[in-house]
Amino acid sequence: MVGLGELLIKTSSRGTIRGGSQEGFRPEMTGLAEDGGGYSSDPRLAELYDHVIPYQERGDVTFYVDAAREGGGPVLELGCGTGRILLPTARAGVEIVGIDLSETMLAACRRKLALEPVEVQARATLHLDDMRSFDLGSKFKLVTTPFRSFQHLLMVEEQLACLERVHRHLMPGGSLILDIFNPSIRAFTQTNYGEIVAEEPEFSLPDGTHCVRRHRILGRDHFQQITQVELLYDLMHPDGTEERLVQAFPMRHLFRYEAEHLLVRAGFEIKALYADYQMNPFGTQDPGELIFIARRR
Ligand SMILES: C[S@@+](CC[C@H](N)C(=O)[O-])C[C@H]1O[C@@H](n2cnc3c(N)ncnc32)[C@H](O)[C@@H]1O
Numbered sequence: 211m212v213g214l215g216e217l218l219i220k221t222s223s224r225g226t227i228r229g230g231s232q233e234g235f236r237p238e239m240t241g242l243a244e245d246g247g248g249y250s251s252d253p254r255l256a257e258l259y260d261h262v263i264p265y266q267e268r269g270d271v272t273f274y275v276d277a278a279r280e281g282g283g284p285v286l287e288l289g290c291g292t293g294r295i296l297l298p299t300a301r302a303g304v305e306i307v308g309i310d311l312s313e314t315m316l317a318a319c320r321r322k323l324a325l326e327p328v329e330v331q332a333r334a335t336l337h338l339d340d341m342r343s344f345d346l347g348s349k350f351k352l353v354t355t356p357f358r359s360f361q362h363l364l365m366v367e368e369q370l371a372c373l374e375r376v377h378r379h380l381m382p383g384g385s386l387i388l389d390i391f392n393p394s395i396r397a398f399t400q401t402n403y404g405e406i407v408a409e410e411p412e413f414s415l416p417d418g419t420h421c422v423r424r425h426r427i428l429g430r431d432h433f434q435q436i437t438q439v440e441l442l443y444d445l446m447h448p449d450g451t452e453e454r455l456v457q458a459f460p461m462r463h464l465f466r467y468e469a470e471h472l473l474v475r476a477g478f479e480i481k482a483l484y485a486d487y488q489m490n491p492f493g494t495q496d497p498g499e500l501i502f503i504a505r506r507r
Contacts, residue, residue, distance in 0.1 A: 246311040246340075246362045248459040249291070255457055256314040258443055259292050262423060263411045265357075270389070271298050273487035274356055277387060278304040281352035286379060288341040288372070289359025293319035293334075297326065300334040307346065309339035342371045350379055354387045361390055364436060364462045366472075373476035380506040386478060388504060392485070392497040393435075393463040403429050406442075418448040428458075435463045466492065466500060478504035 249255055259265065274295045278285045283304040290296045290308025292315055299306045300323075310316050316336050323334055337346065341355070342363065353376045363369050376386050400407075408425040415421065421443055428438040443455040464472070470480055485491060485498035492500065 246289075246459075247359075248457045249312040249315050251457060252455050253314045254455060255443075256292060256312070256318040257415070258421060258423075258455075259315070259318070260294070261413045261415060261421070263413055265294065268357065268487075270356060270487040271295060273489070274354060274387070275299055275302045275304075277354070278302065278306065278352060281385065283352070284348070284350050286346070286350040286353045288344075288353065288355045288376070289357075289362070290319060290336070291315045291357075291359075293322055295354070295356045296334060296336075297322060297330075300330045301326070303333070305333045307335045307337065307348075307350070309337045309341065309344055309346075311338070311340050313338055341375065342368050344375055344379075346379060348379070349381045349384070351381055351384045352387070353380060353384070354389070356387075356389050358390050358461075360388060361461050361463070362459065364434070364460060369462075369464075369472060370476060373472065373478070377477045377506055382506065384506050385481065386473075386502070386504045386506070388469065388473065388500075388502040390464055390469065390500045392492075392495075392500045393465055394497040398430065398432065400427075403427055420446040435465075436460045437463065464500070469500060469502060473502060473504045477507050479507050481505050 245251060249259075271294070275298050278299045279302055283306065285299060285304055285306040287296050287299075287306060287308045290310050291312075293308065296306055296308045296319065308316075308319065310319075316338055319336055323331055323336070337344070339346075341359070360369070360372065363372055373386075380386065404426060406424045406426050410423045412420055412422045424442045424444065426440050426442065428440055430437045438460050439458070441457040443457070445453045445455065447453065466483070473480060480502060482489075482503040483492040484501040484503075485493065485495040487499075487501070492498070
């Protein structure tokens, strides 16, 4: 019989991962989650973010702006990044507060906000803060977590800590939009670790640098539902030199019912579950998204 000690593989300070289904997964990989997606690992990642074509084409901005308008604000966005959602929300006349763990992402957001008309600037507030522990001293009608930021929280304790913070910051009857991947079972069975699995359309930066972004999966821990992702930014500078920037991070997957139980456990009532930003119901896209509208009980 295998003893418990042999089944436990020590990881970073983030705890222990149980062995048995950790294909391609090296224990040190989980340590990277401390910087919430690796956005601060190189200041240039924040500059690149707004140019990435699939980010520009996500098609979620109208959904969030409409939700903010309907709710009437104030809105709190957890993991606001460079302001992809926050800025259009403020432009639409809604007061919004954004928090983010990455100083470089927030700095990019601040630079863009400074170019907006004063009335838009007055509606947006930014804080360097952690979605697991923030305490803003104010209440919101709507809290949002656009574009899977919640999946940077790897452990249930972290997820619950975040939801507890959200609950405290919501006005009575206020809502949370929790926006995560619907995990693809088919993707979980693929073992082509280290191979490039996707290449995106090339884009250029204002200084003439060309970039092609590629993706690879380094490994998966099926027990902890964590995938170790690498985003590779292959840069060609105007002088012809080449460089690769690597953004590496673990991503925690949540299945539909797991997320529902988590939300209910944290004091929320599920009002709707969408598969996309056109609000088609869960199950109409494969795999689609998991977009929960959850009301504070
Ligand atoms: C995929 S980006 C999304 C940015 C923005 N919401 C958007 O839709 O473009 C994820 C963001 O979450 C932030 N983040 C990750 N972990 C965080 C945490 N614990 N607290 C606050 N922000 C966090 C990252 O720094 C990053 O800016």
